[in-house]
Amino acid sequence: MTARFCSLAQQPAPAFAPGLAAERLGALLGGRRMWVNGTVLHYCFFDRDSDGSVIPDPETGRTRHVSWVGGKKQRDVVRECFQEWQNLGIGLSFVEVSDRSEAELRIGFQLGDGSWSTVGKDALRVGLNERTMNFGWDLTEPGERGTALHEIGHALGMLHEHQSPFAGIHWDEEAVYADLAGPPNFWSRDRTFFNILRKLDPREVNGSVWDPQSIMEYPFSAGLILEPEQFRAGLNPPGALSEADKEFVRRWYPPAAARGPAELVPFRSVPLRLGRAGQADFVVEPPETRAYTVGTFGDGDAVVVVFEERDGEPRYLSAQDDGGTPHNAAVRVRLVKGRRYVVRVRQYSSWGSGQTAVMCW
Template sequence: MTARYCSLAQQSAPAFAPGLAAERLGALMSGRRMWVNGTVLHYYFFDGEDDGSVIPVPGSGGTRRVSWVGGQEQRDVVRACFREWRDLGIGVSFAEVPDRSEAELRIGFQQGDGSWSAVGRDALPAGLNERTMNFGWDLTAPGERATALHEIGHALGMQHEHQSPFAGIHWDDEAVYADLAGPPNFWSRDRTFFNILRKLDPAEVNGSVWDPQSVMEYPLSAGLVLEPEQFRGGVHPPGALSALDKEFALGWYPPLDVSLAPPLAPFRSAPLSLGPGEQADFVVEPRETRAYTFGVFGESDSVVVVFEERDGEPRYLSGRDDGGTPHNATIRARLVKGRRYFVRVRLYSGWGSGETAVMCW
C-alpha cells in the first residue's frame, strides 16, 4: 500500500543576479534557507474557531470553513518531536508560544490538506494568519510519528532525501505518476514531479551521499525504483532520525556557548575569519539607549541577525541577508541601555581577496 507523503508547495527558483561565479552561487543555494545558529524557533498551534481554510462546497456554490485546530494528542506528538530534534544538542532550539505574532512556525492540523512545511527561512514571509506547517492525518497512528519528525526537518532547512542527485535513482516515471495519482495521495503530475522525480541542485541537498535511512526519505513501494537494483523492491526507512540526519543537523547548527561570544564594541571593527557556512557571534551591551547601526564589510555574502535577550532567551530583533548582491548588509536598530543583545553573522561565501569584518556604530 502506498504511504501518505509530505507534499511541499511548489515554489519558484530563487532569482540571483546573473554572472555569479559557480562557487559563490553554490554557497548561496546551500545556505539560503538555513537559520542563523543560536536562533530560537518559536512555534504556535492554531487554536481558534476562526482559524481554518475556506473551501468551496461542491455543487452548492457556497463555501465552508475547515479547521486548523488539532487535538491535544496530535499536539503532543509534535511537541515530542521538537524535543527529539532539540535533544541532539543542536544550536537551534524550540519554544512553544501562545501568541502567533511571536512565532516563526505556525502549525495547523487541517485534515485532507496533506502534511507539509515551509523549508527553513522560507517560513519568514508567511503572514501571521497563515500556516507554515500542516499535518493532514492522524499522527498517533502507527508509524506516523515520523511525519512530525520529517516536517520539523524541513523547518530546519532539510530537503527530501530521495531527490538528491547523489542517490543515482532511476525511476519508472509513469509507475510513479500512476502510484501517486491514486489513494491515499491523489496527486497531480506536477505535484508528483516536484516532490519526487525532480532532482535537487547538488548544493541544496542534505549531504554528499544518499541516505535511504533518513527521516527525510519517503517510504517507496516496489516497482517505482529501477536502479539501484537493491531498491526495486521498495525503500523502507525506519521512520527515525538516522546517523546522517543527526550529522547534518549538528553540522549546520553545532552546540553554541553564548558565554564564549566576544563583545562587539561601538566603532571597533571585528574581523571575520569564516569559511562558507561558518558563523561568528558577538555580544553587545550598550552603554546608552539610542539607534545603532550594524554593518558587514568586505566582499562576501552573509546573513546578519540582531537578537535581544528577553527572559534569558534571544528574541529576533532585526536581520538582513545580502546574499548574491553587490552590497553588504546593514541593520539599524534601537538598543536599550542595561539590556543584552547578540549579533550573529553567518557567511555564505567570501568572493573577494580582502578581509571581511563586522562593526557597530
C-alpha cells in the first residue's frame, strides 16, 4: 500500500548574481534557508473556528469552510516532536505561543490538504494568518508520529533525502507517476516530479552521503526503485531521527558557547574573522532611541539578523541577507533606549582578503 507523503509547495529557483565563483555559490545554496544559530522559533496552533480554508464542494457546487484547528492529541504529538529535536542539544529552541503575530511557525490541521511545511527561513515570507505547516492526516495513528518529526525537519531547513544526488537512485519513473496519481496522495505529475524525481543541487542537500534511514526519507513500495538493487523490494525507513539527521542539525546549530555575546557599540566596528558557516553574536544597548543601521563590511557574503530581548528571550525583528550581491548586508531598524538587542551575523563565504567586520551606526 502506498504511504501518504509530505508534499512541499513548488518554489522558484533562487536567483543569484551571474558569475559567482563555484565555492561562493555553493555556500549560498547550502545556507540560504538555514536559521542563524541561537534563534528561538516560536510556534502556534490555529485555534479559532474562523481559521481555515474555503474549498469547493463537488457534491453541491458551492464552497465550504474547512477548519485548520486540530484536537489536543494531535497538538500533543507535534509538541513532543519539537521537544525531541530540541533534546538533541542544538542551538535552536522552540517555544509555543498563543499569539500568531509572535510565531515564526504557524501550524494547521486541515484534513485532506496533505502534510507539508515551508523550509527553514521561507516561513518568514508567509502571511501571519496563513499556515507555514499543515498536517493532513491523523498523527496519532500507528507510525504517523514520524510525519511530525519530518515536517519539523523541513522547518529547520532540511530537504527530502531521496532527492539527494548522492543517493544514486534509478527510478521506474512511470511506475512512480502512476503510484502517486492514485490513493491516498492523488498527485499530479508536476507534484510527483518536484517532490520525488527531481534531483537537488549537491550543495544544498542534508549531507554528502545518502541516508536511507533519515526522517527526511520517504518509504517506497516495491517496484519503484530499480537501483540500488537492495531497494527494489521497497524502502522502509524507521520514521525516527537517524544518527545522520542528528549530526546534520548539530553541525548547523551547535550548542551555545559558554561565553556570552560581545558588545556592539554604535560607531565602533568589530572584525568578524568568520569562516564558512561561522557565526558571531553581539549585544546592542542603544544610547538613544532612533533608527540604526546594523551592517557588515568587507569581502564576504553574510546574513545579519536583529532580535529584541523580551523577558530574556530574543524575538525576531528584522534581517538582511546580501544573497551573493556586490553589496554587504545592512539592516535598518528602530532601537529603543533601555532595551537590549541581539545581533547575529552568519557568514556564507569570503573571498579576496577575507577581512570582514560588523558595525552599528
